[in-house]
Every structure is written in C-alpha cells, then in structure tokens.
Amino acid sequence: MSTAHDAPTSDPPFHLRCVECGGDWPGLALRSRCDCGGTLDVVHAFPDPPSRALLDARLGSKQPLDRSGVWRYRELILPVEPEFVATRREGNTGLYDAPRVATYVGLDALSLKHEGENPTGSFKDRGMTAGVTMARKLGMTRVACASTGNTSASMAAYAAAAGLEALVFIPEGKIAYGKLSQALAYGARTLQIEGDFDAAMKLVQAVCDDEGVYLLNSINPFRIEGQKAIGFEILQDLDWRAPDWIVLPGGNLGNSSALAKGLGELRALGLIDRLPRIAVVQAAGANPLYTAWRAARDLVPVRAQTIATAIQIGDPVSWRKCLRGLAETDGVVTEVDDQAIVDAKAQVDAAGIGAEPASCATVAGLKRLVAEGVIAPDAHVVGVLTGHLLKDPDVVVHYHQGTLAGLRSTFANAPVRVRGELDEVRRLLRAGRAPR
Ligand code: F0G
Numbered sequence: 001m002s003t004a005h006d007a008p009t010s011d012p013p014f015h016l017r018c019v020e021c022g023g024d025w026p027g028l029a030l031r032s033r034c035d036c037g038g039t040l041d042v043v044h045a046f047p048d049p050p051s052r053a054l055l056d057a058r059l060g061s062k063q064p065l066d067r068s069g070v071w072r073y074r075e076l077i078l079p080v081e082p083e084f085v086a087t088r089r090e091g092n093t094g095l096y097d098a099p100r101v102a103t104y105v106g107l108d109a110l111s112l113k114h115e116g117e118n119p120t121g122s123f124k125d126r127g128m129t130a131g132v133t134m135a136r137k138l139g140m141t142r143v144a145c146a147s148t149g150n151t152s153a154s155m156a157a158y159a160a161a162a163g164l165e166a167l168v169f170i171p172e173g174k175i176a177y178g179k180l181s182q183a184l185a186y187g188a189r190t191l192q193i194e195g196d197f198d199a200a201m202k203l204v205q206a207v208c209d210d211e212g213v214y215l216l217n218s219i220n221p222f223r224i225e226g227q228k229a230i231g232f233e234i235l236q237d238l239d240w241r242a243p244d245w246i247v248l249p250g251g252n253l254g255n256s257s258a259l260a261k262g263l264g265e266l267r268a269l270g271l272i273d274r275l276p277r278i279a280v281v282q283a284a285g286a287n288p289l290y291t292a293w294r295a296a297r298d299l300v301p302v303r304a305q306t307i308a309t310a311i312q313i314g315d316p317v318s319w320r321k322c323l324r325g326l327a328e329t330d331g332v333v334t335e336v337d338d339q340a341i342v343d344a345k346a347q348v349d350a351a352g353i354g355a356e357p358a359s360c361a362t363v364a365g366l367k368r369l370v371a372e373g374v375i376a377p378d379a380h381v382v383g384v385l386t387g388h389l390l391k392d393p394d395v396v397v398h399y400h401q402g403t404l405a406g407l408r409s410t411f412a413n414a415p416v417r418v419r420g421e422l423d424e425v426r427r428l429l430r431a432g433r434a435p436r
Contacts (some may be wrong), residue, residue: 116386345399
C-alpha cells in the first residue's frame with residue numbers, strides 16, 4: 001500500500017476551486033469545503049486531452065485501466081499514477097432500447113442507461129473508484145460516508161478491496177435491505193443513526209474533520225470527477241452524437257452536478273459539438289431542488305419522505321453545483337409522487353430491465369415532462385437508471401402483493417397460490433392471464 005510519503009511532490013495538473021467564493025486551493029489539499037463553507041470543484045488544466053479515436057481504441061484494449069468505464073477517460077477524470085488506482089472495472093453498463101417503456105411515457109423511442117450494472121449495483125461505483133484512488137494517493141487509511149444505502153455499499157466494497165478501514169453512517173430503518181447487507185458483508189463499521197440522512201450527513205462531516213478520516217460522500221470533489229464518466233460513456237455509446245435530453249433522479253445532487261460538469265468539459269475540449277439538456281427528477285416528498293429551481297432562489301431544506309429511500313434527502317449538499325449545471329445545459333427539474341414512481345418501476349421491471357425505486361423516478365419524470373410538452377415525443381432521450389432491482393426487494397414484493405401502505409398496485413403481478421397437482425396447474429394455465 002502506498003502512503004503520502006510515496007506521493008510525488010510535483011504539482012498535479014488540477015486544483016480545487018470554491019463554488020461559492022471562487023477561492024483556489026491546491027489539488028491535493030485535504031479538504032472537502034472551502035474556508036467559506038462552499039463546496040469545491042476540481043479544475044483541470046487538461047494538459048493531454050484524449051481524442052475520440054484514442055477513447056474508442058481503448059474499448060478494444062485488455063489493459064485494466066482501459067477496461068474500466070471510468071479510467072478509460074482518465075485524462076478527463078483524475079490524472080494520477082496508476083499504482084494508486086482502485087478499480088473493479090466499473091462502468092461499461094448497458095444502454096438499452098426500451099420500446100415498451102417509451103410507449104408508457106409517450107415517446108417514440110427511449111434508451112435507458114443501466115447504472116445498476118456496476119460492480120456493487122449502482123452508479124456510485126464510478127465516483128467511488130475515483131474517491132478511493134484519491135484516498136490512497138493522499139495516504140489516508142480510514143474513509144467514511146453518510147448514506148441512503150448505495151454510497152455505503154460502494155464505499156464498503158472499494159475500501160475493503162483497497163485495504164482501507166470503512167465507516168458508514170446510515171439513517172436507522174430508512175435504507176433498503178439489499179444495501180444494508182452490502183455494507184455489513186464488505187466489513188464496514190456500520191453506525192445506524194437515529195434521525196434521517198441529512199442528520200447523518202452533518203454528523204459524518206464533523207467526525208471526519210475531527211478524526212482525520214477521509215470523507216467519501218459526493219461533497220468530495222473527486223467523487224464527482226468519477227461520476228462524470230456516466231455522461232462520457234453515454235456519449236461514447238452514441239458515437240459522440242449528443243442526445244436531446246439526459247434524464248436522471250436527484251437526491252444529494254452529486255450525480256446531476258457531475259453529468260453537467262463532464263458534458264461541459266467534453267464540449268470545451270471539442271469532443272462533442274453540442275450539449276444535451278439535463279432533466280432532474282425529484283420525489284415530491286423530497287423536492288427542495290424542484291422548489292428552488294421553480295422559484296429561481298437558493299435551496300431551502302425540507303423534511304424528506306418518499307418510498308424511494310435512496311433519494312429521501314431534504315438538504316442536498318451539491319444543490320448549488322446542480323443549479324449551475326442546469327443553467328449551463330438549459331436543464332429542467334420536475335417532481336413525481338410515490339404512486340407515479342412505483343407504477344413507472346413496474347413498467348421498467350416488466351420490460352425485463354428492472355431497477356430500484358429511485359431509479360424509476362427517471363421514467364415517472366419523463367412521463368410527466370412529455371405530457372406537459374417539455375420533452376417532445378420525437379426527442380432523442382436517454383434515461384439513467386441508477387440502481388439495481390435487487391437493492392430493494394421489499395418494495396417489489398409488497399407492490400405485487402398489493403400491500404404497499406397507501407399506494408395502489410396498478411400493474412400487480414401477484415404470486416398465485418396453487419396446490420402442487422398437475423390438474424390444478426393445468427386448469428390455471430388454461431384460464432389464461434390478464435394483460436398487464
Ligand atoms: N438513485 C439512487 C439509486 C441513489 O442511490 C441516489 C443517491 C440517487 C439516485 C441520487 O443521486 O444523490 O447524486 O443526486 N444515493 C446516495 C446514497 C445519496 O447515499 O447512496 P444524487
């Protein structure tokens with residue numbers, strides 16, 4: 001394992017800049033906020049940007065870094081010595097044509113980028129590979145995060161693989177079992193905090209400052225750099241032709257901030273010639289960005305409540321970066337209620353693609369934006385599904401059994417009780433099945 005003493009002393013080709021006051025900090029400064037309290041961006045010098053041809057050639061390479069859907073774009077993400085890189089070949093996720101889901105939302109065609117196909121089942125692995133790599137480069141031995149579940153699952157896995165100690169703070173009773181099991185299984189020290197994600201987020205920042213632990217929430221600017229690769233990979237999947245829209249769910253707002261930053265950099269470097277518009281979808285019960293964007297004012301935190309526990313966040317850390325990215329991409333924000341989320345999820349699942357509830361806010365939001373005329377039916381749209389279906393099996397089983405408190409099971413596929421006899425099964429099969 002390398003330590004800080006091994007790190008080269010020359011300045012890296014990037015530095016940190018405060019989003020609030022514009023103050024600059026060294027690229028390897030050990031901080032996740034400016035002295036003024038603002039969040040930080042990584043500003044790259046890009047001394048050696050790759051061409052499209054080089055990035056495309058790497059798709060056929062057998063080198064471990066080229067095979068990662070994050071490190072393939074390394075010059076644009078984190079120029080760092082390869083020995084520090086902690087990779088599990090993240091990214092390389094499917095971009096699926098989803099005609100059935102397109103019909104459901106009112107589009108002629110729809111592509112879904114399934115980030116649930118990452119090694120720990122969510123898009124978080126793209127940011128985490130960069131964050132854990134930076135922890136190693138800085139010689140840190142302990143890492144921590146607060147999480148609604150996926151960040152903790154991802155951090156626990158990458159930290160374990162890199163030999164770092166992991167400490168996770170989760171809101172007790174408010175994260176899905178698939179995610180809690182991952183944090184425990186990968187050996188993270190798991191603290192269940194009374195209160196919500198926003199309380200856990202405040203606590204972990206204080207603990208990290210106090211104890212010299214490396215903070216790996218998306219407030220860490222290097223996490224954001226890794227997450228930019230979602231956009232890079234979508235554009236590469238599309239042969240570098242920008243779609244009209246990219247739609248994704250918003251919680252702590254790191255992912256949408258990263259997408260906008262990365263696309264802006266691609267355009268500035270001439271790798272694409274126009275920017276897609278970004279649509280961020282929030283759950284109606286966790287909608288502070290939606291409210292702030294509509295009123296064109298600063299974000300006011302709310303107390304969050306939604307069945308999509310991954311995005312049950314009332315005080316998102318990266319809201320200013322997100323609003324900036326929306327302004328730069330002529331983006332929009334919408335909100336959808338829990339009924340719309342679970343019904344959209346049933347459609348995504350029944351298409352054979354499947355995703356967790358928060359991911360399906362993407363599809364519910366698309367349906368609303370098409371109905372309102374914001375997105376044209378013939379637009380070229382990519383929707384991002386952020387997490388795997390098996391992250392939250394409880395919601396699936398309760399939905400299909402009609403036992404989700406306060407919600408209808410519009411597209412239920414309830415299990416059928418049957419005696420284990422051939423005649424009875426035959427009778428059942430001949431009776432047919434209602435269309436879903
Ligand atoms: N979808 C899923 C499945 C998520 O887990 C999250 C965030 C989001 C969407 C929203 O992304 O926060 O970048 O706006 N989950 C975090 C976590 C907060 O702790 O796992 P965001």
